[in-house]
Amino acid sequence: MAAGTVPAVTAPEVSVVIPIYNEAENLRDLVARVHEALAPRPGGFELICVDDGSRDGSDKLLVELAAERPWLKPVILARNYGQSTALQAGFERALGRYVATLDGDLQNDPLDLPALLDRLETDDSIDMISGWREHRQDRAISRRLPSRMANRLISWATKVELHDYGCALKVYRREIIERIHLYGELHRFIPSLAKEAGARIAEVPVRHHARTRGVSKYGIDRTFRVILDLLLIVFVLRYRQRPLHVFGGLGLSLATPGVLILAYLMALKILGEEIGHRPLLMAGTMLVLVGLQFIVAGLISEMLVRIYHEGGARPQYHVRSARMPADGSR
Known part of the structure; x- marks a missing residue:
């Protein structure tokens, strides 16, 4: 090799992206289980753990664990941005041909990854596989029941039929990840965004374990946020390229009866009737004005x-620090 030549960086076959928020109690086992699941696979892998502003020392522990594991690549965000942005930060650093995601609480089982990756690798008719926690181990009914309702509502609204939108265990072909961009709390709707990007999606039952350490970050209030986010995703999927169709359509539906009302009142005025005191005059005027505003x-x-x-586009997040491997790869 000539002097000064930089050796080519071999990209790993699989990139695993995990958002981390206050999971210090689970990190060591999480990293060990991902290694156990993927180390035997040919092609290599990388584990990108994105610390989303943890306050329990998860960031420091990630850097400590990465010191002896070149395949572990921590990304430390400057503050808590939310799960969607943490996933996006990981996606932007993923080098693998296939990209996998799972939660950091060990309720997803990393040992399910090889089977999902094998199917994605051998089945050219699938671009994304979404896990289905068919036998959920959450004890609280306050989590299971709203989740079932949300899954049905999202499937109906987005026309992407899945049993379990909330399962973080998913695998993708790299090109699908490159076509979507997450912000806000759109991580719940990745299958819908992927479908819009042309992905062919399969759903596979996976294992689910009860949380044994740490505290759940989800509450009943998430159900209401899902409803609001669903309104956004339906608008984004159907009208992102043509917002005038929805606003203009709503405006015309309001302005048209308003114009008809005013035309009717004008005809009465021409015939000599007094219309100034009629409530229809105010109603017609308001409908026209509101319609024009839309x-x-x-x-x-x-x-x-x-x-x-x-x-x-302006940057979505700022990274405080991220460990870079010695070979210069991300």
Whole structure:
């Protein structure tokens, strides 16, 4: 090799992305189990753990564990951005041909990964496999029942039929990950975003374990956030490229009866009737004004969409520190 030549970096076959938030009690076992599951596979793997502003020392423990494990690549976010942004930070650093995700609480079983990856590798008709916690081990009914309701609602609204949208254990072909961008709390709707990006999706039952250490980060309030996020995802999937259709359609549906009401009142005025005291005059005027406002909002949204697609996007997150392996790979 000539002097000064940088050796080529061989990308691993599999990248595993795990968002971490206050999971110090589980980290050692999590890292060990991922290694146990993927080390025997040819092609190599990398484990990207994204610490999302933990306050229990998870970030320091990740750096400590990575010191002796070149395949472990911690990313330490500057603050708590949320699970979607943590996943996006990991996706942007993933080098593998296949990308897998799971939670950091050990309720997902890393030993399920090889079977999912094998199927994705051998079945060209699938671009993404989503886990299905068919036998959930959550003790609290306050988690299981809302989850079932949310899964049915999301499947109905997005037309992507899955039993378990909330399962973090998923595997993807790299090109699918490169086509989607997560922000806010869109991690719950990755299958819908992937489907829009052209992914062919399969669902496979996987194991699920009860949490034994640490504290769950989810509560009943998540159900209400899911409903609000669902409104966003339906709008994004159906009208992201044409917001005028939804705002303009709503505006026309309001303005049209308003115009008809005002035309009717004008005809009465021409015939000599007094219309100034009629409630219909106020109703017609309000319908026209509100309808015009929605149409203008649609036009402004169209301009914003144009700016979004034609202009550069600002950074979504800031990294405080991230350990880089000695060979210079990410």
